[in-house]
Amino acid sequence: xxxxxxxxxxxxxxxxxxxxxxxxxxxxxxxxxxxxxxxxxxxxxxxxxxxxxxxxxxxxxxxxxxxxxxxxxxxxxxxxxxxxxxxxxxxxxxxxxxxxxxxxxxxxxxxxxxxxxxxxxxxxxxxxxxxxxxxxxxxxxxxxxxxxxxxxxxxxxxxxxxxxxxxxxxxxxxxxxxxxxxxxxxxxxxxxxxxxxxxxxxxxxxxxxxxxxxxxxxxxxxxxxxxxxxxxxxxxxxxxxxxxxxxxxxxxxxxxxxxxxxxxxxxxxxxxxxxxxxxxxxxxxxxxxxxxxxxxxxxxxxxxxxxx
Numbered sequence: 001x002x003x004x005x006x007x008x009x010x011x012x013x014x015x016x017x018x019x020x021x022x023x024x025x026x027x028x029x030x031x032x033x034x035x036x037x038x039x040x041x042x043x044x045x046x047x048x049x050x051x052x053x054x055x056x057x058x059x060x061x062x063x064x065x066x067x068x069x070x071x072x073x074x075x076x077x078x079x080x081x082x083x084x085x086x087x088x089x090x091x092x093x094x095x096x097x098x099x100x101x102x103x104x105x106x107x108x109x110x111x112x113x114x115x116x117x118x119x120x121x122x123x124x125x126x127x128x129x130x131x132x133x134x135x136x137x138x139x140x141x142x143x144x145x146x147x148x149x150x151x152x153x154x155x156x157x158x159x160x161x162x163x164x165x166x167x168x169x170x171x172x173x174x175x176x177x178x179x180x181x182x183x184x185x186x187x188x189x190x191x192x193x194x195x196x197x198x199x200x201x202x203x204x205x206x207x208x209x210x211x212x213x214x215x216x217x218x219x220x221x222x223x224x225x226x227x228x229x230x231x232x233x234x235x236x237x238x239x240x241x242x243x244x245x246x247x248x249x250x251x252x253x254x255x256x257x258x259x260x261x262x263x264x265x266x267x268x269x270x271x272x273x274x275x276x277x278x279x280x281x282x283x284x285x286x287x288x289x290x291x292x293x294x295x296x297x298x299x300x301x302x303x304x305x306x307x308x
Contacts, residue, residue, distance in 0.1 A: 005297065005300075006079045006080070006083040007080070007300055008293070008296045008297040008299075008300040008301075009076070009079045009293070010076045010077075010079040010083070011153045011156070011157075011175070011300070012076075012182075012292055012293045012297075013072045013073065013075055013076030013079065014072075014073065014076040014077075014153050015149070015153045015175055015179035015182060015292070015296075016072055016179060016182040016183065016186060016289065016292060017068075017069045017072035017076065018069075018073075018112065018146040018149040018150045018153075018179055018183070019146065019179035019180045019181070019182050019183025019184070019186070020068065020069045020072075020182070020183040020187060021065075021066070021069040021112070021115075021116055021119070021142055021143075021146050021183070022143050022147065022150075022180070022183055023065075023180070023183040023186075023187050023207070023210070024061075024062055024065040024066065024069070024183075024187055025119065025139040025143050025146075027062075027203070028062060028139055029136070029140060031058070032136060057194050058200065058203070059123065060194055061190050061191055061194060061200060063120075063123040063124055064193060065186060065187050065190045066116065066119050066120040067120060067124075068186055068190070069116055069186070070113070070116040070120050073109065073112065073113050073116060077109065077113075094106065094107070094110070101152075101156075101159055102156075102159075104148075104152070105149070105152035105155075105156065108145050108148040108149050108152060109149055109152075112142055112145040112146060112148075112149055114138075115138040115139070115141055115142030115145060116142065118134065118135055118138035119135055119139050119142065121135070122135035147176070150175060150176045150179040150180070151172045151173075151175070151176055152172075153172075153175050153179070154171045154172030154173070154175030154176065155171075155172045157299065157300075158171050160303075163304075164229065164232065164233045164235070165229060165237040165240065165241075165299070165302055166299070166303050168225050168228045168229050168232070169228075170221055170224045170225035171225055171299075173221045173224075173225075174218060174221035174222055174225055174295075175296075177215075177217040177218045177221055178214075178218055178258070178292050178295055179292070180210075181211055181214040181215055181218060181258070181262075181288055181292065182288060182289055182292040184208075184210050184211035184214060184285075184288075185285035185286070185292075186285070186289070187203075187207055188204060188207050188208070188211070188281050188282075188284075188285040189281075189282050189286065191207075191278070191281070192278040192279070192281055192282040201275060204275070204281060205270075208266045208269065208270060211262060211266060211288070212262070212263065212266050212267055215258070215259055215262055215288075216263075218258070218259065219259060222254075225238070226238045237302075240302040240305060241298055241299070241302050244302065244305070245301070245302075245305065246298040246301050246305075249294045249297055249298035249301070250294070250295075250298045253290060253291055253294025253295070253297075253298065254291050254292075254294045254295040254298060255291075256291070257287040257288070257290045257291035257294065258288055258290070258291015258292055258294065258295060261284060261287045261288075261291075262287065262288050265280065265284045266284065
């Protein structure tokens with residue numbers, strides 16, 4: 001496989017779409033579970049409320065996030081096919097499945113796209129209780145598949161043994177937490193487009209707290225990746241990111257936009273129990289997405305340079 005900017009974009013879109021689906025589906029599942037246990041609904045024949053268990057504002061947010069997540073995964077797969085140059089090579093994975101990691105990742109992406117389509121249909125259309133239950137199952141399965149896809153985007157690079165920069169088990173872990181942070185950012189941006197932003201602030205505080213946790217774990221994973229990669233090779237391949245040609249992308253893009261900016265904006269607000277305006281939340285979330293893309297682009301570019 002020829003690694004290029006399209007592969008970096010595919011890794012970003014695949015991880016961000018899986019992260020955003022995991023975040024919004026977890027919120028929907030938690031909301032449905034709370035309503036199912038509420039005694040006021042105990043006599044309801046279905047014992048489950050899908051779109052009806054959420055407020056109008058929450059349904060609008062879910063509709064937007066599911067739409068964006070589905071669009072991102074389709075665009076990401078398009079980037080992968082364009083980089084391969086031979087779309088039939090991708091189709092062969094489904095026609096002749098194997099036990100390889102590439103085959104597992106391809107099927108996880110395909111089934112996740114199906115789960116996204118079902119969740120999107122439930123968010124957009126007025127469905128019967130039976131279909132709402134099916135959507136609940138799709139969301140639960142999609143959360144598991146999302147975790148697989150988020151790890152897969154990192155393991156796709158790790159399995160390329162010719163590139164010492166990517167040969168670390170910490171790379172998939174870093175991609176996992178980066179994808180979750182990007183997922184929180186997508187949901188937070190979606191809340192800013194709601195007519196009633198005030199009615200969704202209970203979500204934003206919890207999402208910001210989750211994003212801070214994900215970013216903190218990103219820092220730990222990035223540090224562990226740096227140490228493990230440089231310790232495994234005398235050439236210290238990670239230095240290509242720290243002081244090499246990709247240092248600008250790494251420090252300004254990933255560290256500046258994806259790590260420092262959200263921590264400087266979100267952490268003080270959480271400690272002081274202060275709430276930001278929708279414009280601040282949107283700007284901070286966009287920086288998180290920029291940081292997620294810069295991380296992948298820097299890793300792909302530096303890996304190719306080190307391998308040459």
